Amino acid sequence: MTDPKDEIEALKRRIAELEALQAAQADPEQSTRIKTDGGAAIGGGVRVANGHFIGRDYVASVTHIVQSGESQADAEHVVGAYLQLLTTELSTLHLGEIDGRDHGQREALQLRDVYVPLNTTLRINAGYDLHEWLTLPVQLSDRTLIDRQGHAVRDKEYRPVSVLEALAEHKVLTLLGKPGSGKTSFGARMLLALVEALSEDKSALAHLGERWPAGALFPIRVVLREFADQLPAGDAPACAGDVWDFIGRRLRDNGVVMQAGQIGFLQRFVVRHGALVVFDGLDECGGDARRARVQAAVDGFMRSCGERSRFVLTARPYAFPGGQDPSRGVYLLADFDDDQIEDFIRRWYEVLPQRRWCLPIDAERKCADLLVACARPALRALTPNPLLLTLMAVLHYEQGHVPGNRAELYDESVKLLLQRWNRKSGSERALCDAVGVPDLDLSEVRRVLQQLAFDVHASSMDETEGEGDLDIGENALLQAFRPLLQQSLDKAEAVVEYIEHRTGLLLSLGLRVGERRFSFPHRTFREYLAACHLTESDDFDGECLRLARADPDHWAQVLPLAGRIAGLPRAANAADELIGGERIEDHRAAGKPISAVQWKCAAMAGLMLREQNASALQSNTGKPAAVLRRVRHWLAAALPVHPDEGGLPISQRAKMGEILNDLGDIRFNPENFYFPEDGRLGLIMVASDSSFYVGTRSGDVRAVEENFDIKVPKDEVNDVVTPVGDFWISKYPVTAGQFRLFFEETGIFSGDIDSLYGLQSSPMTGVNWFESVEYIKWISNKALKLEFPIDNEVLELIKSGAWIFDLPSEIEWERACFGGRARALFPWGNHVDYDRVRRDGCGVGEPFVVGLFPSNELGLFDMIGGFWEWTRSIYGKYPGSVYVAARHDSNSRRVLRGGSWSYGRAIARCSSRYRLPPQYRRGAGFRIVLRRTLPALDKLKDKGQEML
Structure with a gap:
């Protein structure tokens, strides 16, 4: 039974602690140390309102880890100090006005109040967890295609992979995300959960997900832009010790008296106990060379933290080449x-x-x-x-x-x-009163901040000597504000002091290398204010071109925002400057090469136009309309250009495809049912071949099996000639835009309706065989009503009645896939080329626009590696009649072609085939052919001509 005297004494101690806390909040300068009865002793003013003070209770779990010869007090001091620092930094939402501390009785909003768990863009079968999905092999038997998920390809529900599931699966998790996608918030929420767990609130571990395997690891946060700023100038390699030194300096700069050996204890503690280390913001470390130095230090630090530790690295996608790759623990955050x-x-x-x-x-x-x-x-x-x-x-x-x-x-x-x-709050004065300048114009203050934002953003791109601060130093603030304050240094210091204690558009970061540092609430605020400054330039067009050429990735958010602020006429002029004011056709006709930077400038031009009011952009008939046409043609031309031929990586071309789609894809004509705008409805003629062999010849089986480490299915092997007549086939698969028109008129489609209203230039997938047949019937009737010049060959064939639209037979499909060349494994030849197909980790999610990869020699796009394509062929062993009707026999399996690289490159071959019931739809699309009617074929047969 507890002694009442002990309870009274405990109550007295608690009252004393509360009084000390209140004194510290009322006047931080009066309180230099808070006693915690044997817990962490924190020097200097400590803010604890609306958060936790990390003292004895929060470090109780370190007791069993301290080794002989190490001071328990030192252990609690170091651990407690670090946890206090994390809690202060991460628990409250730092967005200025929503802080809430100067609004009477309001309490500040906490991150945990509004945090919503995030997902990645990866989708897997609902019946499998991520670990199973990653470990099951890809294989091909003579009967069944076993996909990456380890079961026969069939129509099953897919689900997104949560970030928590990825965190549990990978020791090193790399999170890529767009600006404001939640990368930093995710890391903060995980670290705060571990802080709570170290207070022996084990229920807090639930915030790390039900699969979290590592227990209450020690939380460490490294803001990489701050770490990069403290690296010595030059290109000398950085290492793990630089990161540990950075952590030590941070503790010292935040008022923690670090005794000799205490940082060493923290290292030993991490190695023995394990830590979750969040490296936040690789993209904010400057240029490529500087990021490489930081990455080297991060890699070394990971190796120094022992087997129990786990790591999270965050970045915008451009700063981490390769894109999403779950096999390496790299994921893209979903919206x-x-x-x-x-x-x-x-x-x-x-x-x-x-x-x-x-x-x-x-x-x-x-x-x-x-x-x-x-x-x-x-x-x-x-x-x-x-x-x-x-x-x-x-x-x-x-x-x-x-x-x-x-x-x-x-x-x-x-x-x-x-x-x-400029708002009074309690005893705090407004800024104008605090500095003694009643007529201080906030718009002038904003201009100063815009200049600072632009300078900081520009300097962070500078890697000539490893320099380029990403925060704003106190001296820079003083010099920037003095012109507004009669050049008074005292008044400028009063402004900085005011900013230090009152959160607003700048946040205080405390001391960094002996100087107080400040930053904007989020990088996107810096980018927006930099954009505002850019629009005030007398040479807006030239400045946009200069910045885009210098580092288009670094300015990818600033320039489009500047275009929006500047308005349509100025944005259109800048966009035209970015593409040199000329058509892509004229550029190529002149024999001029196109560099990767020029393609990126074209993408930037598209982004600037996309930021404009859509209706104003589309209805404009002046120069902006002409610029829009030129930019759209540049974007379309960039999509299929292979990197070896000067093109951009596929992930960047995919982004350009999205921009083109939003601006109106110049490749398709919405007035003609979104047929390709090439005068032939996007159809390409494939010549007849009387000596064609469908499938894999028996003499080639061994080479294929050795090349792909598979067993070629028996039903793929064929040694009987299968002649094929001439036909026309669409250069692209049927798109969502084309299929949407069919659905809106007929109501036929029972799949995901939302897929019809996303990217209109994306391939239409999720279609069963019956729906593809109904679409072809519908478009056949529509095509008869089209009007083209009288010499249009395709229109003449359609209206002759001797040719009809249809799904391709599998023999026609394979003949087209080879692209006019001799037999090969792939449409481009026998060598593996990861830049010619969509695959896991290439940075192309779903949906994606058609035509992102180089065509085959006939000019056909996306034949393999994207998704399965329906054919009209009923499944059977070679050779077989491919014109057997039985279209409405739901029990007859149809052949699909094209495969998907994500199932393994063994599947994405010209000769690989699969069969599924016609009701199947998951991941299935189709393209159309124009072929002779059966009566027309009979007439050819009567004349002794070879045909299929």
Whole structure:
């Protein structure tokens, strides 16, 4: 039974601790140390409002790890200090106005209040977990295709892989994501969960997912832009010791008295206990050479942390070549889906009354209003991004509405954060009063910040000597503000001091190498303000070209935003400058080479135009319309260019395809049922071949099996000639845009309707055999009504009645796949070329536009490696009649061709075949042929001509 005297003494100690905490909050300068009864002793002012103070209880779990000769007090000091620092940095949402600390009784919003778990873009079969999916082999038997998931390809539900599942699976997890996609928030939430778990709240480990295998690891966060800034100038290799030194400096700079050997204890503690180390923001470390130095230090640090430790590295995709590759633990973060968007909004307005921001009835009303607003088509491009959705929620709460586009969203957010500096709060004065300049113009303050943002963003690109700060130093702030304050250094220092203690558009990072440092709440704010500064340039067009040529990836967010701010006429002029003001046809006709930088400039031009108001862009008949046409042709020309021929990596070409789709894909004519705009409906003639052999010759089986380490199925082997007549085949698979028109008129399609309204230039997949046949019937009738010049060969064939649209037979399909060359494994030859097909880890997710890879010699695109394509052939052993009807026999399996590289390159061969019931739809698409009718074939037979 507890002694009452002990309880009284404990209560007294607790009261004393609370009084010390209150004193520290009221006047941080008066409190230099907080006693924690044997726990961590933290020197200097410590902010603990709305968070945890990490003391004795939070480091109780280190007791059994301390070895003899090591001080328990030192252990608790080092561990407790680090956990306190993490909690202070990560627990509160740092978006200025939503901090909430200067709004009376409001409590600051915490990250855990509104955090929504994230998904990756990887989708796997619902019946398997990620570990099973990654470990099951790909194989081909003589009866069944075993896909990557380890079972026969069939119509099963797929699911997204969550980031938590990937975290549990990989010791080193690399997260790639667009700006504001939640990379940093994910790392922060995981680290905070471990802080809570180290307080012996083991339930906190649930936040790391039910598959998390590593227990309460020690949490470490390394902001790589800060680490990069502290590297010595030059190109000397960086190592693990540099990272440990950086961690030690951070502890010292934040008021922790580090005694000799304490950083060594932290290293030993990590090796014995294990840590989860989050390396945040590889993309923010500067240019390629500087990132390489940082990556080398990260790799060395990982090796120094022992077997129990695990790691997360975050970056924007451009900074990590290769794209998503689950086999290496590299994943791309997915946008929020509709459920996640709704979950976030409901969490937001559920917590506001709890934090005393508003009354429950007001929160309920506002929640319903924001849900309706986010469903508007105008906002659909913004809401899937976690950061933009958060900003929308802030502005909706504060102002009762949400902006209609990205630039307006940032603009109103910046205004809100600036106004916060000029608002009195309790005993704190407004900025104008604090510096003694009542007429200080906030618009002038904003211009200063815009200049600073641009300079910082530009300097972070500089890698000539490994320099380029990514934060803003105190001295730079002083010099920037002095012109607004009668050149008074004292007043400038008052501004910096004000910013230090009052969160707004700049956040204080504390001391870094002896100087106070500041940053914007998020990199995207820096990029937006840099864009604002750029638009004030007298030579906007020339500046955009200079920056794009210098480093298009680094400026990929700034220039499009600048185009939006500048408006359509100026953006169109800048876009035209980026493509040299000429048509791609004229450029090539002049024999000029096209470099990778020029292709990237064309992509940037497309991005600048895409940021414009869509209706204004499409309806314009002046110079912007002419520029739009030129840019679209440049984008279309870039898509199939192989890297060996000066083209961009496939992941970047895929992005260009998305931009082209959004601007209006010049390759397709919406007025002619989205047939390709080439005068022949996108059909290419394939000549007859009386000596053609479908399948793999028995003499070639051994070579194929040795090359791919498989057993060639018996039903693929054929030594009987299978002559084929001439026919026409579509250069692209049927697209979503083409199929959407059919669905809207007929209502025929029972698959995923949403797939019809995404990228219109993406291949139409998820179609069963019957639906593909119905589409062909429909388009056959439509084609008869088309009007082309009288000499159009294809139109004449269609209207003659002797030729009809159909699915290709599998023999026609294989004949077309070879592309006019002699027999080969692939459409391009016998060598493996990963840049010619879509595959795992290539950076191309779904959906993707057609024509991203080089065509075969006939000009046909996407024949293999993307998805299965239906043929009209009923499955049977070679040779067999491919014109047997039985179209509506649901029990007859049809042959599919084309395969998918993700199932293994053994499947994505010209001669590889598969068969499925016609009801199957998962991952299946099709293309069309124009072939002779059966009566026409009979007439040829009567004349003794060879045909199939």
